[in-house]
Amino acid sequence: MSVRHGLLALLERGSRYGYQLRAEFEQATGGTWPLNIGQVYTTLGRLERDGLVRPLPESDGGQRPYEITDEGRNELATWFATPISQADRPRDELAIKLALALTTPGVDVRTVLQTQRGATMRMLQEYTRLKSRADEPADLAWRLVLDAMVFRAEAEVRWLDHCETSLIRYAPPAPRPVIANPTDESTEEVRAR
Amino acid sequence: MSTPRVLEMRDVHRTHGAGATAVHALRGVSLVVAPGELVAVMGPSGSGKSTLLNLSGGLDRPTRGQVAVEGTVLGQLGRRELAAVRRRRVGYVFQDLNLLPSLTAAENVALPLELDGVRPRRVRAQALAALDEVGLADLAHRFPDEMSGGQQQRVAIARALIGDRRLVLADEPTGALDSHTGEAVLKLLRARVDAGAAGVLVTHEARHAAWADRVIFLRDGEIVDTSGPLSTPEELLLDGRG
Numbered sequence: 001m002s003v004r005h006g007l008l009a010l011l012e013r014g015s016r017y018g019y020q021l022r023a024e025f026e027q028a029t030g031g032t033w034p035l036n037i038g039q040v041y042t043t044l045g046r047l048e049r050d051g052l053v054r055p056l057p058e059s060d061g062g063q064r065p066y067e068i069t070d071e072g073r074n075e076l077a078t079w080f081a082t083p084i085s086q087a088d089r090p091r092d093e094l095a096i097k098l099a100l101a102l103t104t105p106g107v108d109v110r111t112v113l114q115t116q117r118g119a120t121m122r123m124l125q126e127y128t129r130l131k132s133r134a135d136e137p138a139d140l141a142w143r144l145v146l147d148a149m150v151f152r153a154e155a156e157v158r159w160l161d162h163c164e165t166s167l168i169r170y171a172p173p174a175p176r177p178v179i180a181n182p183t184d185e186s187t188e189e190v191r192a193r
Numbered sequence: 194m195s196t197p198r199v200l201e202m203r204d205v206h207r208t209h210g211a212g213a214t215a216v217h218a219l220r221g222v223s224l225v226v227a228p229g230e231l232v233a234v235m236g237p238s239g240s241g242k243s244t245l246l247n248l249s250g251g252l253d254r255p256t257r258g259q260v261a262v263e264g265t266v267l268g269q270l271g272r273r274e275l276a277a278v279r280r281r282r283v284g285y286v287f288q289d290l291n292l293l294p295s296l297t298a299a300e301n302v303a304l305p306l307e308l309d310g311v312r313p314r315r316v317r318a319q320a321l322a323a324l325d326e327v328g329l330a331d332l333a334h335r336f337p338d339e340m341s342g343g344q345q346q347r348v349a350i351a352r353a354l355i356g357d358r359r360l361v362l363a364d365e366p367t368g369a370l371d372s373h374t375g376e377a378v379l380k381l382l383r384a385r386v387d388a389g390a391a392g393v394l395v396t397h398e399a400r401h402a403a404w405a406d407r408v409i410f411l412r413d414g415e416i417v418d419t420s421g422p423l424s425t426p427e428e429l430l431l432d433g434r435g
Contacts, residue, residue, distance in 0.1 A: 114418050117410070121420040124403040132380065132404075150400055157399035165237060 003035065003043050008052060008076045011068040015056055018044065019063075029145060047072065094156070098163060109167060117160045124153040198261075199359045199391035200226040200249055205258035207244050207414075218244040220414040221258070228359065231383060231392040233402035236411030242395045243364060245411065249393055250283045250362045251275050262360055280309050284353030286382075288365040292337040292345055292352075298324060299333040302352045311356075323351040327381055343374035347381065354385055361385065361392045367401055379404045 003025075010016060010024050018040045025035055044066055047053040052072035056065045068076070094116065101107045131146045207219040219241045226232050234242050247253040248260055251267045260267045262282055267275060292301045303320035307313070324333050327347040337345050346366065353361050363382060367375035383404050386392040394405060402408045410418040 114410070118418050118420040121399060121402070121408050124399055125405070125408070125420070128400075128403040132383070150403070154398070154400040154403075161237065 003039060004047060005076065005079045007040070007043055007047065008068060008072050008079075011053060011066060012073065012076060015065040015067040017059075017063040017065045021066075028141060110164065113160050113164050113167070117157055120153050120156050120160070124150060124157065127153065198225050198227055199263055200224070200393065201259075201261045202245075202249065203259045203261075205245075205248060205255045205260060207241075207248060207253065208256045217414050219248070219255075222411075222414070222416055224409070224416070226360075226391040226393060228389050228391050229386060230407070231386040231394060231405040233394045233396060233405035233408045234411060235396065235399070235402050235408060240411040241414040242411055244414075246362050246364055246393060246395050249360070250285060251279050277309075280305055281356065282358055282360060284355075284358040284361045286346075286349050286353045286361065286363040286366040288368040292348060294337050297334050297336055298329060298340065298348045298351075301337070301348055302355055305352065306356055309356075319355055320351075323355040324348070326354070326385075327351045341374075342368075342370055343377060346370060346374070346378050350378065350381055350385075354390065359390055361390050363392065363394045365396055366394070367396070367398070375401065 006025050006028070007021055010021055010028070016024070018037055021044075022035050022037055022040045025040075026033070044053060048055060048066070050071075052069055052075050053066045054069055056067055058064045098109065098112060101109045101112045127146050127150045131143060131150065134143050134146065202222055202224040205219055205222045205224075206217070209216045209218055222241070222245060224232070224245075234245055236242050244253065248255055249262075251260070251262070251270075254268065262278055265278060265282075267278065270278065293304070296304070299317070299320045302323050303316045306316045306319060311319075321330065321333055324330055327350055329344060329347055329351065332340060332344060337348070340348070346368070350366070353363075361382065366382065367378050370378065379401055382392060382394065392405075394402070396402050408420045409416050410420075
């Protein structure tokens with residue numbers, strides 16, 4: 001998700017100025033995605049450039065509110081209607097790390113797995129504690145954000161369990177003998193066929 | 194060493210069979226569960242999860258090592274005394290709820306106390322109180338097949354907690370329940386533990402294990418990892434020994 005669409009969604013509720021947008025954005029994401037005010041104004045600037053929002057006259061307090069344009073509404077509707085594709089997400093560092101651990105000499109993959117699983121499990125415990133505190137009907141949006149994190153962490157633990165099971169079944173290929181004589185290699189290849 | 198403990202396992206081994214075909218279900222597990230603490234046990238199939246739970250509740254005996262419930266070492270008890278500990282101090286919640294279909298919810302909940310010879314009036318009062326606690330006071334006179342899966346599971350939990358039971362053992366208690374009902378069951382278990390019971394929860398679902406204060410991972414009968422507070426009671430136990 002982009003901050004851009006987040007701000008558009010907030011402006012769809014009515015005109016807002018920068019500090020309001022920041023506060024509401026953080027509220028909507030339960031503080032899991034902190035924004036600085038600079039980011040908010042940079043994003044507003046780009047949205048204005050693209051014709052998706054327009055600035056309104058400054059208030060007495062010197063605050064300049066923004067409102068969403070029709071074009072902004074279309075953009076927002078398209079965003080809600082379009083599924084997020086895997087390619088839009090950052091590369092999965094953990095999967096890459098494990099793949100590398102498997103092929104790097106001297107690295108104990110099981111330890112890497114266990115360390116990660118312990119850490120993910122602790123996060124999962126933390127989310128669950130937060131969730132059990134968010135019990136009011138008004139907390140629904142926040143609970144759903146937490147649920148998303150819970151299910152994602154759970155998926156990661158399940159994947160790590162799966163990796164571990166695969167690892168138990170996996171017998172590493174015997175290290176290739178260092179070939180001193182090229183003719184040995186050719187005979188071995190013949191035998192292999 | 195004044196840490197109160199409801200369950201204490203010390204270097205527990207459980208081997209099935211002997212010689213070359215021996216299966217080591219548990220090898221040297223130490224675990225302490227204090228009042229107000231919920232410990233989840235995770236691990237692949239065959240890692241020893243259910244063996245650990247059965248040993249905790251005196252349903253099975255260790256080959257080596259000690260299991261104590263509220264200070265009573267189970268290995269030193271005769272059959273009848275052990276049966277009494279199981280009936281009075283330990284509550285079980287299993288995946289298949291084991292509710293008797295011909296008894297009402299209240300009667301099912303009352304069963305352990307009745308078997309124990311508690312006076313009927315007291316039994317009834319306690320059963321109703323236990324059902325009230327799980328939010329089922331209105332359904333006390335229904336039969337299991339007149340209740341939803343989630344309600345039946347709550348009855349099973351009420352039964353596990355009736356009386357002064359301080360140790361609750363749960364084996365995949367959310368079974369085939371949908372995610373909301375399953376979560377409600379865990380919340381209930383959590384609440385009971387927060388009220389002073391000690392709980393051990395065997396589950397293969399990380400999402401459910403996350404309700405616990407500590408999550409231990411078993412592999413091939415050994416604890417390979419613990420996620421939770423850094424200083425675990427086992428560490429204190431081992432420190433105290435050394």
